Amino acid sequence: MKHLLPVLPYSASALEPHIDARAMSVHHDMHHAAYVKALNEALASAPESLHDKSPEWLLLNLAKVPENIRTTVRNNAGGHLNHSLFWRSMSPDGGGAPSGALADAIDQAFGSFEALKTRFDKAGAEHFRSGWVWLVKAPHGHATLQVLTTPGHDTPLTQGYVPLLLNDVWDHAYYLKQENRRPDYLSGGGRSSIGTKLPVAWSAPGTPRKCQWSSPDEKHVPIPPPITARSKLRFP
Helix, strand or coil: CCCCCCCCCCCCCCCCCCCHHHHHHHHHHHHHHHHHHHHHHHHCCHHHHHHCCCCHHHCCCCHCCCCCHHHHHHHHHHHHHHHHHHHHHCCCCCCCCCCCHHHHHHHHHHHHHHHHHHHHHHHHHCCCCCCCEEEECCCCCCEEEEEEECCCCCCHHHHHCCCEEEHHHHHHCCCCCCCCCCHHHHHHHHHHCCCEEEHHHHCCCCCCEEEECCCCCCCCCCCCCCCCCEEEEEHH
């Protein structure tokens, strides 16, 4: 099974003026596509048992990946996974502050929705290198929400966190429009002012879906379910 570049869930121009069509096309069609291509090339020399594994599985079970391709797989599976989540986190027709269990969790963790926005932007702006900024649900069954950053294409999934919201703070996400002005990107369309959507199941009470692996020694962490019913979160 080859890993495939996902189709954008909207047109390249749908998020203008926050993210323009050229920036979106370069980001998706060139950068994300390059991660998918590199991942497939690396796995071509791997044991056949790895060929049908998802990016999540590969990242959670890197010890099972041959050492000579492990770093390449880690970097490119991470880039593929994070960008796939990123495209689905944005929508041209989303909007409105969250409600219900998610709103309560945000108030408990940050004091208010406005405080979350400030914390999220600040974390992304202060992240020294390329990487990602995330809103996550804490591991080990805790309901606490946290804002954190990861370098490169690392994912909080490997630490047991459940991603709820992410933003790309690699230069390629904003250099065509904002050049080196990352805070401008984060405070505008880059923080999904077009309307970020969170699956209801990520924030509602109950046990998240777990990865289903074939062996008991392989890692299991909660991961988001497919996006169906949605709770819309907007950073205006």
